[in-house]
Amino acid sequence: MATEKELSDFLKSVERRAFKRSVYHVRDEEAALDIVQDSMMKLAEHYGDKPANELPMLFQRILSNCTLDWFRRQKTRRALFSNLSDFESIDDEGDFDLLEHVQAPTDTRESESAEDATRRTQIFHEIEEEIAALPGRQREAFLMRYWEEMDVAETAAAMGCSEGSVKTHCSRAVHALSKALRAKGISL
Structure with a gap:
């Protein structure tokens, strides 16, 4: 309890x-x-x-x-x-910034050049865009497994599907993200 x-x-x-x-x-x-x-x-x-x-x-x-x-x-x-x-408007401005919530080690930030910081910001933005572009179930499975760090069984229970479906959704999401980021010249 x-x-x-x-x-x-x-x-x-x-x-x-x-x-x-x-x-x-x-x-x-x-x-x-x-x-x-x-x-x-x-x-x-x-x-x-x-x-x-x-x-x-x-x-x-x-x-x-x-x-x-x-x-x-x-x-x-x-x-x-x-x-x-009035009922169809969706706010696309988005003031939420992932970089405000991702903390790099202090010594890295101090030695990081403005160019490196700008590039890192661009990469985070492009990753966010690609995650947002994933189909809903793939995005949901990907975020639960890799963002929330849930295991396959927990993710399946939370999504109401089989463990095999979770694995398939995650695999497709990872491949789609990898392909899209490579096409943009980003290698992680």
Whole structure:
């Protein structure tokens, strides 16, 4: 059974990654923030009494379901209000910067030239674009496995599919990202 501190620490540890994952899916920062907050509240309300080791998988499943619910609501709104452009606008400006949340070792940053820093920024931006361009299920599997560091079984349970499907989605995502980044002259 998770204590309040364990639950709080868990939620703090996943908030940024969950937000970024949601932004990749919905392409709207405000909606992504709402989805993450709703997911966190549902986890705390309904599953706060579960053991701490079960929280990551439960949270990923709740986050996926809240994201799907958001898409369903958007689809319903578009169907009901197709004449009103207010309901179809999506904010593409995106003020979220991955580099604000990725920390390089201090000695690397101090010795890094402006040219290197600019190139690193460009590479991160291009990687983000390519991840966002992946098909939804591939992106979801890729982010859970490599961003959230979940194992295949946890990812399959969170996505509601077989372990083989997770492996296939991840493999296709890695190949697509690798090909797209190589085409841009980026080798990692």
